[in-house]
Amino acid sequence: MSKFQSAQLEDDIIIEMILYRESKDEGFRHLMIKYQERLYYHIRRMLNSHEDTDDVLQNTFIKIFKNLENFKGDSQLYSWMYRIATNETLTYLRKNKKRALQVYDSDTLEITKTLKADPYFDGNEAQILLMEAIQSLPDRQKLVFNMRYYDEMSYADISSALKTSEGSLKASFHHALKKIENHLKNSQ
Amino acid sequence: MKVKEEINKIAPSLHKYVKKDGFPIPDTYFERLQHEVSQKLGIHLKVEDFEVPNHYFENLPDIVISQINDHNKIQTGAKVVKLGFLKKVAAIAATILILIFAGHYVYNLTPDTSDDISNEMLIVLIDEYFNDLKLNNLMDQDILKEDWFFSEMETNDDEWVTFMDSEYFDESDILMID
Numbered sequence: 001m002s003k004f005q006s007a008q009l010e011d012d013i014i015i016e017m018i019l020y021r022e023s024k025d026e027g028f029r030h031l032m033i034k035y036q037e038r039l040y041y042h043i044r045r046m047l048n049s050h051e052d053t054d055d056v057l058q059n060t061f062i063k064i065f066k067n068l069e070n071f072k073g074d075s076q077l078y079s080w081m082y083r084i085a086t087n088e089t090l091t092y093l094r095k096n097k098k099r100a101l102q103v104y105d106s107d108t109l110e111i112t113k114t115l116k117a118d119p120y121f122d123g124n125e126a127q128i129l130l131m132e133a134i135q136s137l138p139d140r141q142k143l144v145f146n147m148r149y150y151d152e153m154s155y156a157d158i159s160s161a162l163k164t165s166e167g168s169l170k171a172s173f174h175h176a177l178k179k180i181e182n183h184l185k186n187s188q
Numbered sequence: 189m190k191v192k193e194e195i196n197k198i199a200p201s202l203h204k205y206v207k208k209d210g211f212p213i214p215d216t217y218f219e220r221l222q223h224e225v226s227q228k229l230g231i232h233l234k235v236e237d238f239e240v241p242n243h244y245f246e247n248l249p250d251i252v253i254s255q256i257n258d259h260n261k262i263q264t265g266a267k268v269v270k271l272g273f274l275k276k277v278a279a280i281a282a283t284i285l286i287l288i289f290a291g292h293y294v295y296n297l298t299p300d301t302s303d304d305i306s307n308e309m310l311i312v313l314i315d316e317y318f319n320d321l322k323l324n325n326l327m328d329q330d331i332l333k334e335d336w337f338f339s340e341m342e343t344n345d346d347e348w349v350t351f352m353d354s355e356y357f358d359e360s361d362i363l364m365i366d
Contacts, residue, residue: 024231025226025231025232025233028231029222029233032218032221032222032225032233033218033222036218036222037213037218040213041211045209045211048211050211050213050214054221057221058221058224058225058228061221061225062225062228062229065225065229121211121212124210126205127208127210128210130202131210148194149191149195149207150207150209173194174198177194177195177199177202178199180199180202181198181199181200181201181202184199184201184202185201188201
């Protein structure tokens with residue numbers, strides 16, 4: 001089965017495949033192919049570094065595999081996986097706070113230098129400016145902004161993934177937009 | 189409220205940005221990821237048998253659409269040639285000539301057996317036909333039984349003679365049988 005076919009498979013079928021011992025591995029492969037890119041970017045936008053993202057993404061998929069039997073289906077599969085990826089990312093950020101601060105401290109000049117030196121970053125000046133603005137946000141606002149702006153997720157889906165009320169998410173997104181707008185205006 | 193409307197209202201500067209991730213994913217990264225995750229989990233994830241070139245599926249829709257457009261251009265560019273009156277007459281005449289030659293050719297291909305039969309042969313065939321007709325009439329009237337005729341004529345001489353003396357017998361039959 002091709003990547004395209006994996007992407008077309010319904011979540012219900014993938015879960016059923018995983019729950020049967022005979023098709024568990026094959027089902028998990030389809031799940032990885034279908035969601036690996038979305039989860040990769042979700043983590044990468046928080047961590048920026050490809051190497052860090054790789055570590056967290058591997059742990060995320062291992063957790064997903066080990067806990068799939070506990071997935072009750074009361075939320076969407078991808079919301080549930082986003083929650084695991086988000087928790088893994090935040091745990092990683094907490095554990096590596098010192099290193100993260102060294103790499104991306106509040107000095108925007110440092111962020112710009114780091115991004116330009118990153119072989120896995122090919123953004124232009126405008127994108128670097130936006131990255132600086134996003135990096136200046138607190139983790140929670142950064143998360144909500146990325147999920148709403150880049151993934152275009154509904155507040156209901158974000159709420160399901162982050163286990164936060166929609167009202168609180170709207171407020172976080174509003175604050176994040178205000179800060180980013182100020183950053184972009186001041187830099188012009 | 190939709191995301192775009194929300195952004196346009198609160199952050200018009202951001203609204204002007206072209207949304208793009210500045211993070212390219214290293215080639216074959218996801219293949220390696222699947223391999224590493226499966227190793228850590230101790231499971232076997234089948235790898236695709238065929239390798240697809242990088243960005244093949246991203247570019248495929250554009251390639252197909254451009255080919256469809258090219259094909260449509262060729263089709264719309266084709267002209268219908270209109271024939272003048274003289275050309276129409278010439279075309280009809282040519283068609284008739286072709287049909288005549290073709291008909292003649294087919295006619296010659298069919299074996300004409302009538303020429304191969306000599307006059308003597310024709311006479312024999314006609315005789316046979318009428319003799320058969322006569323015998324069949326005899327059989328229809330139960331005067332002559334087919335079984336009897338072929339099985340008994342050699343063994344039962346008396347009956348054969350009786351038959352030859354009968355009014356149903358014709359000398360030509362003897363010729364036929366011989």
